[in-house]
């Protein structure tokens with residue numbers, strides 16, 4: 257059947273939807289780590305497991321090249337995510353990471369990397385329960401090895417290695433519907449460089465719109481409008497951590513960030529993540545925060561351009577500055593940094609600014625999943641406070 261593999265896994269099953277007799281929480285209990293399968297799962301004969309040391313220049317370049325040529329494309333196969341090497345190193349080495357969760361599959365004879373899957377540890381709160389989970393990401397099988405059923409054995413192997421660290425839940429997203437989404441989000445795009453977006457086919461010229469009218473429509477001020485708006489700096493970590501913890505507490509599912517997490521995930525890192533805050537000129541209190549991460553896409557088959565420079569909305573907190581004004585400043589900073597487009601999901605309070613800031617709906621959805629954790633009912637995107645890379 258359609259979900260041959262997922263029907264064998266401890267995930268919400270479609271047949272259980274609406275069965276409110278099933279309790280919220282773990283689906284299967286933990287087992288003693290000594291009872292976890294000690295040896296790796298079997299791969300088809302020609303292939304072997306390799307643990308990818310992302311600190312190795314050579315290995316991180318191999319991972320970068322595999323993803324650059326074989327990772328997720330948009331529905332029309334016009335663009336492919338092109339995560340940079342620096343971004344991958346950042347995304348995969350947060351505080352407390354496990355090298356063993358950076359899993360590659362290579363060809364025994366040539367040692368060529370042909371598949372990849374990763375996990376990183378994260379403390380995620382679900383309602384009032386903080387659960388240590390694995391965030392699973394970057395599942396990629398070389399285009400030439402698709403439909404060999406490699407993905408199920410890779411998912412089982414990363415699950416086994418997560419269990420060996422006595423962690424029993426996971427979180428992941430996908431553009432496809434699997435058993436069973438905890439939430440389904442719509443993605444939105446805000447043009448920053450409309451001429452390039454139209455030229456590469458990302459956007460289309462609106463009806464009864466000229467190019468010059470379109471450029472004018474998306475024009476932004478040269479610099480941010482909010483008094484006290486500035487780049488985040490290391491000394492801001494304690495205040496940003498307090499602000500973010502308080503703000504995220506309103507969502508049903510959200511990361512439980514401490515100062516070490518904020519230092520890693522939210523301190524600005526050139527060409528990886530940008531973050532800004534509003535410091536009140538009078539009281540020097542930090543009242544608001546916004547951030548976006550850098551994820552370019554390769555443009556497949558365009559004469560004039562090879563890369564789409566895209567910013568992705570990350571974590572934003574508004575307590576004094578209206579979110580609309582704060583996000584307009586984020587757009588202004590992204591334009592200043594020469595991004596072509598600013599993407600956002602309709603999670604958290606994002607829906608309140610999308611249309612007014614001239615975002616247009618994307619042509620797909622992003623589904624969120626939990627592994628081995630049942631929610632009594634699916635969440636509205638506004639109840640979701642988790643953004644995965």
Ligand SMILES: COc1cccc(CC(=N)NC(=O)c2cccnc2OC2CCNCC2)c1
Pocket residue numbers: 328329330331335336337429431443444551553564568599600601618620622644645
């Ligand atoms: C424009 O280039 C693309 C290249 C590949 C895929 C897509 C469409 C798409 N699937 N977009 C998203 O998943 C997306 C849209 C808005 C915000 N975050 C997103 O995904 C993030 C989070 C999940 N992991 C990928 C990056 C677009």
